[in-house]
Amino acid sequence: MSRIRHNGMPSSIAGQYGPALILVGLAVFLIVLNLFFPSLVSRIRITFTDLLAPFMHAAAKPSEALQGVSSAWESVASVREENKRLQQQIDELHEWRDLAQQQASENRSLKGLMKYKDDSVMSFLTARVIAEVGGNFNNSVIVTAGSRDGVVKDMIAMGEEGVVGRVIEAGEWSSRVLLFNDLNFRLPVMLEGTQLRAILTGEGSGSPLLLYLPTEVEIKPGTRVVTSGHGGLFPAHLPVGTVQGRKGQDVVLAPYAKLDRLQMVRLVQYNLAGGAQNPLNQELKQAAPDVTAPPAKVP
Amino acid sequence: MSRFLHTIEEFWKASLPVASCIFFVLMMLMPLSIHGPLVTVKMILSAFPLMALCFWIVNQPEHFGVGWSFIIGFMQDVLLGQPLGMTALAYLGADFFLRGQGHFFLQQSFQHLWMMFAVVMVGVSAVQWLIASLMMHNWIDVMPMLVRVALGILFFPLVAFLLHQMQRSVFGRA
Numbered sequence: 001m002s003r004i005r006h007n008g009m010p011s012s013i014a015g016q017y018g019p020a021l022i023l024v025g026l027a028v029f030l031i032v033l034n035l036f037f038p039s040l041v042s043r044i045r046i047t048f049t050d051l052l053a054p055f056m057h058a059a060a061k062p063s064e065a066l067q068g069v070s071s072a073w074e075s076v077a078s079v080r081e082e083n084k085r086l087q088q089q090i091d092e093l094h095e096w097r098d099l100a101q102q103q104a105s106e107n108r109s110l111k112g113l114m115k116y117k118d119d120s121v122m123s124f125l126t127a128r129v130i131a132e133v134g135g136n137f138n139n140s141v142i143v144t145a146g147s148r149d150g151v152v153k154d155m156i157a158m159g160e161e162g163v164v165g166r167v168i169e170a171g172e173w174s175s176r177v178l179l180f181n182d183l184n185f186r187l188p189v190m191l192e193g194t195q196l197r198a199i200l201t202g203e204g205s206g207s208p209l210l211l212y213l214p215t216e217v218e219i220k221p222g223t224r225v226v227t228s229g230h231g232g233l234f235p236a237h238l239p240v241g242t243v244q245g246r247k248g249q250d251v252v253l254a255p256y257a258k259l260d261r262l263q264m265v266r267l268v269q270y271n272l273a274g275g276a277q278n279p280l281n282q283e284l285k286q287a288a289p290d291v292t293a294p295p296a297k298v299p
Numbered sequence: 300m301s302r303f304l305h306t307i308e309e310f311w312k313a314s315l316p317v318a319s320c321i322f323f324v325l326m327m328l329m330p331l332s333i334h335g336p337l338v339t340v341k342m343i344l345s346a347f348p349l350m351a352l353c354f355w356i357v358n359q360p361e362h363f364g365v366g367w368s369f370i371i372g373f374m375q376d377v378l379l380g381q382p383l384g385m386t387a388l389a390y391l392g393a394d395f396f397l398r399g400q401g402h403f404f405l406q407q408s409f410q411h412l413w414m415m416f417a418v419v420m421v422g423v424s425a426v427q428w429l430i431a432s433l434m435m436h437n438w439i440d441v442m443p444m445l446v447r448v449a450l451g452i453l454f455f456p457l458v459a460f461l462l463h464q465m466q467r468s469v470f471g472r473a
Contacts, residue, residue, distance in 0.1 A: 020391065023368075023369040026369070031382060034383055034384070035434070044383065045380065056378075059328065063329045063331055129330050133378070133380055134345075183435060183439065
């Protein structure tokens with residue numbers, strides 16, 4: 001290939017290294033800022049992300065078109081098998097619907113008998129994924145919904161099948177969702193039918209783990225894992241995945257959500273009407289006073 | 300009219316190195332919805348901005364000042380949600396190293412540039428890994444990083460070839 005030319009740098013030491021040393025100092029200052037003022041750094045980061053969101057949206061367009069072509073090709077190629085599978089799924093869903101209707105009616109009558117008052121209010125906001133970050137050190141996505149749409153920090157993000165992550169930064173136009181396979185991800189969950197509680201944590205490239213489960217208890221692979229709603233920050237019973245097996249003292253989770261096929265996410269707006277002390281409630285009230293209004297908005 | 304065209308040409312020349320780096324940063328973030336072994340594509344794409352940065356520092360240093368190394372690194376930190384300053388500092392280190400090797404690069408072949416890129420890729424990844432580990436108070440698994448480094452070094456000639464063609468068409472020389 002090419003011959004490499006001499007780099008035309010200024011000859012004096014001050015001229016050569018002065019501006020570069022200032023920039024090194026600035027970079028070090030920013031690193032220190034991360035340690036002592038994380039919220040300020042988060043604000044700086046999301047402000048710049050907001051500014052660059054239109055460019056990311058434009059850059060995502062070709063890949064969206066490509067995905068459309070690819071999925072159309074796949075569906076044409078497997079239309080017969082798909083039809084058979086969907087027919088089977090419809091039959092199964094009819095059975096589930098009948099069961100759900102029966103249980104809903106039973107639930108209503110039991111609540112009536114117990115004079116139970118449900119204080120929680122939950123609604124959804126749909127947002128498009130415009131950037132996917134799968135670096136060495138973090139796993140997150142940037143979505144096209146921000147505080148103007150009612151997004152606040154710590155909202156749960158759902159994919160088609162289950163929980164995919166949590167909002168960690170909410171700008172005005174865009175937000176960053178930390179995915180469940182990130183090393184910093186933590187979510188209180190419980191094993192359905194057992195009432196055992198655990199903390200879901202990401203493992204980078206590996207499967208997520210369930211921490212702090214008692215070792216003496218036998219946990220069957222295939223057990224459903226849902227959000228516990230512990231602490232009142234997140235709604236309970238959102239589907240997360242199933243138990244895959246044990247890995248030492250921890251339990252490995254097989255998540256429902258497919259992170260590699262994430263195009264849209266649903267952000268869960270959750271409010272405990274009675275819990276005025278809940279900081280999330282206060283934030284929600286400021287950002288989106290009417291959380292019960294019909295959502296389904298795709299910015 | 301010719302003066303106007305000359306201004307346009309100069310602007311195009313001045314902005315091409317930086318624009319190509321920014322393009323690679325945005326490309327790295329594209330939601331590709333790929334899975335299985337194709338995930339390695341993302342790993343390769345994540346090394347593209349550094350490849351472009353090295354290429355332009357060596358081949359067009361007058362059109363790629365040290366400030367741009369900082370800005371491209373800062374932009375990556377912001378968009379990737381990484382600790383601010385981490386990649387900026389690593390890229391500044393790469394910039395120092397490459398400019399300091401100016402005499403070495405003089406009349407050297409592509410193999411030398413490739414070798415220098417390998418050194419830079421290892422150095423930048425090591426700095427990022429160290430800072431990220433210190434920030435998280437936890438030693439991050441090095442294996443994905445090593446795979447990324449290996450893939451980056453392997454695919455450098457492809458990106459360098461594309462950038463070289465671009466350079467020839469815009470700057471009109473090798």
